Amino acid sequence: MDQPTVGILHPGSMGAAVAACAATNAAAVLWCETGRSVSSVERATQFGLTPVATMAELLDRSDIVISLCPPAAAEDLARDVAGHRFAGVYVEANAISPERALRIAALLEPDVTVVDGGVVGSPPVGGKTPTLYLCGPAAASGRIEELFAGTAVRTKVLGTEIGKASALKLSYASFQKASRVLVALAVGMAREHGVDQELIDVASRRTESYLAEPQYVAKTAARAWRWGPELEEAADALAAAGLPPEMLRAAASTLARWHNDKDNTELTLTDALDRLAHP
Known part of the structure; x- marks a missing residue:
């Protein structure tokens, strides 16, 4: 299987480190630099992420998008994605309630394949090995497992029901x-x-x-x-x-x-x- 292009929304301390792990098995990991803070730019540069100018470009080029942002922003971010023509896999990996995860899935489906995710542990740097729990369509969850194979991010699939990982x-x-x-x-x-x-x-x-x-x-x-x-x-x-x-x-x-x-x-x-x- 060809290596996917991955988009990360947005590279905070967890998001940037997880994205860097994804880069091991990805063709490229993109992030949108417009409107982001100096610290975000520094993190993205430190972890070797590829900047793009707009959300539209990130979504147009990405096969997989991983959302890791403050919980309160998760739904608005998904709504922004829904306004574009993204048709890949969207990993909703924020610390949000199962009910919010279901609302986000409803916003994006059927055009987008949604995988519910939950990261347990510290950012994967300095020997830390968090686990990314996944649930959603089996084929999509399998692609995320492949994306992090052999990296510091462990994965475990919990089934197909959206909300379990959250x-x-x-x-x-x-x-x-x-x-x-x-x-x-x-x-x-x-x-x-x-x-x-x-x-x-x-x-x-x-x-x-x-x-x-x-x-x-x-x-x-x-x-x-x-x-x-x-x-x-x-x-x-x-x-x-x-x-x-x-x-x-x-x-x-x-x-x-x-x-x-x-x-x-x-x-x-x-x-x-x-x-x-x-x-």
């Missing part, structure tokens, strides 16, 4: 990300009473407790702008299943207190806890 991603993210928020609250409360080190000592005697890693709170604060919308999506998924969404909505509200710390790599644990208590 559900798995959000199920995992609900625990993983909400747990980090709980660490911030627990350590913050303990610090208020002067027992934060004792709390960490208690947690350290347990296995694999996030409470034993309070330094991660600062990273949580820096990523709050992305994690909050993801937890809102997960809350929507819980509500749709008849389960209480309040905890995740509350966690998203907590993350909103760090809104001004977007990608702040200089933030310390003390800074993050101070801003949590006094936004």
Whole structure:
């Protein structure tokens, strides 16, 4: 089979690294540079992606398009794609609810073949090996498996039902990300009473407790702008299943207190806890 041309929408930290892996088995990996930030340009250049001037050109040249963007933008992005004459495979790989994934599939089908995807793990750099879970038409899922064969992105097909990959991603993210928020609250409360080190000592005697890693709170604060919308999506998924969404909505509200710390790599644990208590 000829190597496909792949388009990535848009090369953020995860998208650019995933696209670079796809380049192993692709003829080219394209991205649209119009309107993107300086950091996006730097990432795309770092990972050897090929710039094009317009979305129309990207879609005209691509056999496969992978959407990896902030959750809130996923549907509008799919709507933009639907306005062009793309007729290839569209991998909806964002952290969105199964219901949103189904709406996106309805926007694009039947002209476009939609594969629902969910990335679990860190970006595939520095030895990290995330898994891209897939569901959708078998032949299309198979093409995505081939695209990432032999790369740092593992793939696993969950079946043909759109929404399963999104559900798995959000199920995992609900625990993983909400747990980090709980660490911030627990350590913050303990610090208020002067027992934060004792709390960490208690947690350290347990296995694999996030409470034993309070330094991660600062990273949580820096990523709050992305994690909050993801937890809102997960809350929507819980509500749709008849389960209480309040905890995740509350966690998203907590993350909103760090809104001004977007990608702040200089933030310390003390800074993050101070801003949590006094936004």
